[in-house]
Amino acid sequence: xxxxxxxxxxxxxxxxxxxxxxxxxxxxxxxxxxxxxxxxxxxxxxxxxxxxxxxxxxxxxxxxxxxxxxxxxxxxxxxxxxxxxxxxxxxxxxxxxxxxxxxxxxxxxxxxxxxxxxxxxxxxxxxxxxxxxxxxxxxxxxxxxxxxxxxxxxxxxxxxxxxxxxxxxxxxxxxxxxxxxxxxxxxxxxxxxxxxxxxxxxxxxxxxxxxxxxxxxx
Amino acid sequence: xxxxxxxxxxxxxxxxxxxxxxxxxxxxxxxxxxxxxxxxxxxxxxxxxxxxxxxxxxxxxxxxxxxxxxxxxxxxxxxxxxxxxxxxxxxxxxxxxxxxxxxxxxxxxxxxxxxxxxxxxxxxxxxxxxxxxxxxxxxxxxxxxxxxxxxxxxxxxxxxxxxxxxxxxxxxxxxxxxxxxxxxxxxxxxxxxxxxxxxxxxxxxxxxxxxxxxxxxx
Numbered sequence: 001x002x003x004x005x006x007x008x009x010x011x012x013x014x015x016x017x018x019x020x021x022x023x024x025x026x027x028x029x030x031x032x033x034x035x036x037x038x039x040x041x042x043x044x045x046x047x048x049x050x051x052x053x054x055x056x057x058x059x060x061x062x063x064x065x066x067x068x069x070x071x072x073x074x075x076x077x078x079x080x081x082x083x084x085x086x087x088x089x090x091x092x093x094x095x096x097x098x099x100x101x102x103x104x105x106x107x108x109x110x111x112x113x114x115x116x117x118x119x120x121x122x123x124x125x126x127x128x129x130x131x132x133x134x135x136x137x138x139x140x141x142x143x144x145x146x147x148x149x150x151x152x153x154x155x156x157x158x159x160x161x162x163x164x165x166x167x168x169x170x171x172x173x174x175x176x177x178x179x180x181x182x183x184x185x186x187x188x189x190x191x192x193x194x195x196x197x198x199x200x201x202x203x204x205x206x207x208x209x210x211x212x213x214x215x216x217x218x
Numbered sequence: 219x220x221x222x223x224x225x226x227x228x229x230x231x232x233x234x235x236x237x238x239x240x241x242x243x244x245x246x247x248x249x250x251x252x253x254x255x256x257x258x259x260x261x262x263x264x265x266x267x268x269x270x271x272x273x274x275x276x277x278x279x280x281x282x283x284x285x286x287x288x289x290x291x292x293x294x295x296x297x298x299x300x301x302x303x304x305x306x307x308x309x310x311x312x313x314x315x316x317x318x319x320x321x322x323x324x325x326x327x328x329x330x331x332x333x334x335x336x337x338x339x340x341x342x343x344x345x346x347x348x349x350x351x352x353x354x355x356x357x358x359x360x361x362x363x364x365x366x367x368x369x370x371x372x373x374x375x376x377x378x379x380x381x382x383x384x385x386x387x388x389x390x391x392x393x394x395x396x397x398x399x400x401x402x403x404x405x406x407x408x409x410x411x412x413x414x415x416x417x418x419x420x421x422x423x424x425x426x427x428x429x430x431x432x433x434x435x436x
Binding site for chain 1 (some may be wrong): 333
């Protein structure tokens with residue numbers, strides 16, 4: 001399985017304690033986005049590909065990235081896509097990833113974090129969404145497509161929140177501490193702090209759109 | 219003007235360098251939510267009111283809060299509202315705030331952060347939304363209601379992103395580096411990394427829903 005780690009520019013203090021501790025399979029290759037490439041090099045990890053406009057890097061930092069990374073992708077500074085969208089596209093479409101785990105998505109610019117969540121609802125990324133995780137020190141996000149999904153507990157995460165990233169008309173949560181009867185909303189609602197019933201999976205049902213499941217710990 | 223600072227439980231390293239540096243008016247009183255109350259006390263600030271179920275505090279920490287804060291509000295651990303929703307309600311409805319600035323909303327649990335953004339779209343909070351700011355080390359979020367708003371530049375924030383928290387049919391951005399022609403989407407889109415034209419305000423137009431404006435810096 002080709003499992004790509006996509007490192008964005010968010011601060012290191014919000015990364016998971018062990019970069020590969022909370023994921024299901026080992027990372028087989030890394031892609032760095034903007035300052036994320038430099039952060040990987042500082043940890044002794046050389047990304048196979050670097051993506052970005054690199055405008056947040058000083059010349060010496062940029063030179064270090066260019067010297068170390070063979071496959072440099074230069075995005076124009078004025079572009080429609082964010083660097084993280086480009087990184088995700090490169091990971092799936094050029095590098096043919098089976099799964100992508102995104103690091104460094106939090107603690108930085110919130111407009112970027114929200115891109116990273118909401119881009120899963122874009123038609124071009126929707127098919128990839130179930131194969132993407134976003135991880136930081138306290139959270140692990142998965143994305144679910146209709147009509148019905150089992151959401152399994154994960155060791156170390158006592159809470160699970162669900163967010164309808166898109167409008168829903170019949171979203172329900174079953175077999176959870178706080179079940180949700182079929183629910184409708186034309187905007188996102190964050191159903192925070194739900195909990196699993198022991199080792200049993202929660203079941204979510206919905207007929208369209210996309211739901212984010214946020215595993216978290218205090 | 220009664221300007222309440224609402225301190226949530228997110229980590230201190232993501233707070234603004236000076237707690238009151240990026241806001242428009244001095245904080246006249248503080249409300250602490252859960253661990254936020256303890257964090258304020260550690261900075262020598264005594265909140266007028268503490269809100270939460272305090273289940274993330276050790277007994278000695280909880281005792282310290284109870285000893286210092288006169289107005290303690292105890293939320294049941296199993297409740298429909300999150301602690302930050304309760305804090306916002308107390309600030310506006312009981313303490314009659316004219317404005318609320320929220321700190322400590324980022325870097326912690328993402329289901330909570332998303333509650334803090336999306337609750338502005340709830341009917342009960344919508345009228346308050348234009349009087350609320352969310353601030354951290356790199357971001358300042360304001361909330362805008364229809365039909366047309368001027369969004370002014372702020373010193374120190376080179377970027378401005380816009381997110382339709384609700385469906386939009388005719389959202390446009392004018393007088394910005396990247397104008398947006400009337401745009402429709404039934405889910406949120408994060409229009410990241412826009413910029414002001416010098417000292418001029420950006421104009422946003424939309425007929426319903428609520429738009430978040432995220433000022434940010436690298």
